[in-house]
Each structure stands twice: as C-alpha cells, then as structure tokens.
Amino acid sequence: MKVVSLVGARPQFVKLAPIAHELARRGHEHTIIHTGQHYHPLLSQSFFDELQIPSPDMNLAAGSATPALQTGDMLARLDPVLAQTRPHWVLTYGDTTSTLAGTLAAAAQNLSIAHVEAGLRSFNRTMPEERNRVVADHLGDLLLAPTRAAMDNLAAEGLADRSVLCGDLMVDCLRAVMPSSGGASAELPCFLADSPDGYLLATVHRAATTDDPQRLSAVLAALAACPKPVWLLVHPRLAARCREFGIDPVGGSLRTADPLPYRTMVAALAAAAGLVTDSGGLQKEALVLGTPCSTLRAETEWPETLSDGWNVLVPDPRDLPAVVARTRPAGPPPSPFGDGHAAAAIVSQLANRGERPVLVSRPTRRSVTA
Structure with missing residues (x-):
C-alpha cells in the first residue's frame, strides 16, 4: 500500500509520528511531504529528531503568508508531486492550511483521501481551522474520528457512512514519551x-x-x-x-x-x-x-x-x-481520547481499503464501517 502524509505544523508532526512508525512496522510504502508551514526548528525539525520520524521525502518550503496565498502556493507545489506519486491514500491531519491545501490537491486528482482527526467542530466559521476541517471532512473518503463527539458531529452532517472511530493519535505519542511511572521522560528546563x-x-x-x-x-x-x-x-x-x-x-x-x-x-x-x-x-x-x-x-x-x-x-x-486560581478538580481526569492504539486502528482501516484504484467519481464513495 502506498500512503502519502501531508504535514506542515507542530500538531501534525505529533500525529504523524505513530502513523509513520506503524506504517513502517507493517512494511507499507510511506511518502512524507512537509509543506514548510512551520519552519522554525523548535516547531519542526526537533519533532522529527525527537520522535524518530523519517525525514520528509520532500519539503515544499511554503513558508509564512496569508492563508489564501499560503494555500495557493501549496496547491501549485503539491499538484505535480501527487501526480507523480499516485498513492492509494493521501493522509491529511487536523485543521491547518496544509490540511486544506492537501485535501484540495488530492481531490483535484481524484485520489482517495483519509482525514485524521475528523469530526471536530467549534461551530465558529470565523476560525480558519473550522473552515479547513469542514472542507477536509466533506471532501474526504475515510474520516478517522478521535472521539464519540466527533462521530456524532459527522453523523449530523450526513457523513456517518465514511466515518470510523479510531481514537486520538496524541495519546499514542504521549504514551511513547511517558514511562510507566507516569512522569515525562525528560527533565524540566x-x-x-x-x-x-x-x-x-x-x-x-x-x-x-x-x-x-x-x-x-x-x-x-x-x-x-x-x-x-x-x-x-x-x-x-x-x-x-x-x-x-x-x-x-x-x-x-x-x-x-x-x-x-x-x-x-x-x-x-x-x-x-x-x-x-x-x-x-x-x-x-x-x-x-x-x-x-x-x-x-x-x-x-x-x-x-x-x-x-x-x-x-x-x-x-x-x-x-x-x-x-480555581481549585483543581477532584479525582482523575476523564479519558475520552482512546487507549493509545489509534495508529494501529488507522493503518488497519487504510490497509483494508488500500489496494484499490483511485476514485473516479466522488459522489459514489464506498461506505465505510468500523
């Protein structure tokens, strides 16, 4: 199975790490495209180094700009790359400008799109992140939801047949850096x-x-x-x-x-x-x-x-x-984000549907069930 991951910002690198490790463990072909949205070393390269993510196969070096200019620049740079790689799945992550550009570029070439962290809603369309995630979900073919609330949001928008509850990759990544004692495996600055x-x-x-x-x-x-x-x-x-x-x-x-x-x-x-x-x-x-x-x-x-x-x-x-200054809540916090095995669930979903032709007609998507 050939998978392309499109990432460009700190939270996407955190989500990418367990996916990259799981794809490698199962022997799938994985191409990582860094849009360059976050280019400060502490917000970009340090994550690849610390989390042992393979170096990006390419960096589009989009840099900073207004969302419209940034999206246009990324689209122009992504189009020939996706035309050459022709993956079974294009993975987009979260709700950044990189997510929007990756979704639009993949949809324009009728490539199958899986959206990681699907179904989130703030219900505030003035937020660019909200617009990005809505577009990613409605153009996506496989919607990988982190929580039950996200699944409910997708169902309310008529997207239940493409949605799967997989848990949150953030928990996978946190578990990887938290030893059994419960403390983080790093010293405080x-x-x-x-x-x-x-x-x-x-x-x-x-x-x-x-x-x-x-x-x-x-x-x-x-x-x-x-x-x-x-x-x-x-x-x-x-x-x-x-x-x-x-x-x-x-x-x-x-x-x-x-x-x-x-x-x-x-x-x-x-x-x-x-x-x-x-x-x-x-x-x-x-x-x-x-x-x-x-x-x-x-x-x-x-x-x-x-x-x-x-x-x-x-x-x-x-x-x-x-x-x-409020009093700390009593008792342990709730655990709504899954059991730390989201990457395994996501890669299984991709593999179960991966070896199929790219889409030729988006209105005739196959149903997706858990």
Whole structure:
C-alpha cells in the first residue's frame, strides 16, 4: 500500500509520528511531504529528531503568508508531486492550511483521501481551522474520528457512512514519551526552577488572539496579573506581532521562553499548576496529563476537555486571573481520547481499503464501517 502524509505544523508532526512508525512496522510504502508551514526548528525539525520520524521525502518550503496565498502556493507545489506519486491514500491531519491545501490537491486528482482527526467542530466559521476541517471532512473518503463527539458531529452532517472511530493519535505519542511511572521522560528546563511554588505555562498563537493589538494587549496584561509565575512560550507569530505593535510581552507574573521540544514540553506541562492557551491540541494534552487548562476562547473543538472544570473557556481575558486560581478538580481526569492504539486502528482501516484504484467519481464513495 502506498500512503502519502501531508504535514506542515507542530500538531501534525505529533500525529504523524505513530502513523509513520506503524506504517513502517507493517512494511507499507510511506511518502512524507512537509509543506514548510512551520519552519522554525523548535516547531519542526526537533519533532522529527525527537520522535524518530523519517525525514520528509520532500519539503515544499511554503513558508509564512496569508492563508489564501499560503494555500495557493501549496496547491501549485503539491499538484505535480501527487501526480507523480499516485498513492492509494493521501493522509491529511487536523485543521491547518496544509490540511486544506492537501485535501484540495488530492481531490483535484481524484485520489482517495483519509482525514485524521475528523469530526471536530467549534461551530465558529470565523476560525480558519473550522473552515479547513469542514472542507477536509466533506471532501474526504475515510474520516478517522478521535472521539464519540466527533462521530456524532459527522453523523449530523450526513457523513456517518465514511466515518470510523479510531481514537486520538496524541495519546499514542504521549504514551511513547511517558514511562510507566507516569512522569515525562525528560527533565524540566532549568528556567522553571525559578518557580518553586508552581508555575503556569502559556501559549498564544492564533490569529484571533495575536492579530488584534487590543486583544493581544489584554491577553498579555491578564497573564501578567495571574497569581503564579507565567511562562509564555513565544510562537514566531506572537513574536512578530509584539514587534509590530510595540508590545512588551514581559511584566508582572509574565516571563517568556522559546518554544520547547516535545518531550520537554510534555514534562513541563505535566509539572505545571495550569495551562493557559488558545491552542487546540494542548487542551487535550493537558487533560491527559491531569493539568488544569484555561482556554482563551469562547468555544472549543474539544468539548470533552470541559468535563468537571479541567478546562475552562475564558473569552474575556480580564477573567483569567480568577479562573487560573480555581481549585483543581477532584479525582482523575476523564479519558475520552482512546487507549493509545489509534495508529494501529488507522493503518488497519487504510490497509483494508488500500489496494484499490483511485476514485473516479466522488459522489459514489464506498461506505465505510468500523
């Protein structure tokens, strides 16, 4: 079976790792195409090194741009590559611009598309991630859902016959770096030693947060007012916007650091008193690690994380200091994301349908059952 994986951003590399290992273990042909959407070494190459992902067979070097320009550039670069490789399956992951471009490029050539992490919905179409995941699901031929809620969303949109519940690849990857003792197999970065009474980790990168100077200033002021030290891991987009708007992201409780390699990030998140983020994937990781999360958004595509107050939505940044001071939920966190064997389930689904011709008419898809 020939599989092409299209990836380009940090969360996709985490999902790719267990898939790449499982495809290799079963002897399938796997081509990895890196779009170059994330090109900072700490958000790209470090994941390939740490998680032992094979080097990409090609890097499209798309770089940064507006979503429309980035999508167009990726489409132009992907078209001849997919025409040459002609895989049995094109795997797209999550909800990034790379996902949208990969889906459109594969559909244009009538290649069979499998969407990893299908069925997520924030029900906010102003988010580019929401638009990307909706397109990926409706053009996809095999929808690999991580949770029951995702399966329900797909069924509500008439996509049940193409949907399979496989679990979440994030759990596979976390298990690979977490020893049986439950701690992460990496030491904490030395700067966290300056917070003996506990600390909060924070990430801010979405356009809705960073591209509005008033919103960004309010978020940074709220982080500075938190009752514990806050270590903000500075994404390249955040750094660029702070320079552009003349905002200093330091003061009060707020400190800054570079993005952390994956294993170190897992260790830091597991040891943190809490997480503040506008990310999607980190909400899940925090829940699995038992770290309370406060999400700087009005909605989440991961409603499972809201159980028992493990994750609290904070649309108004002024509420953040009080929210992060809440009492830690009692008991262990829920486990809605599967048993850590999502990669095996996904590769089995692909293999069971893999050796077939590429699609010639998308309206006549075969039914997909678990």
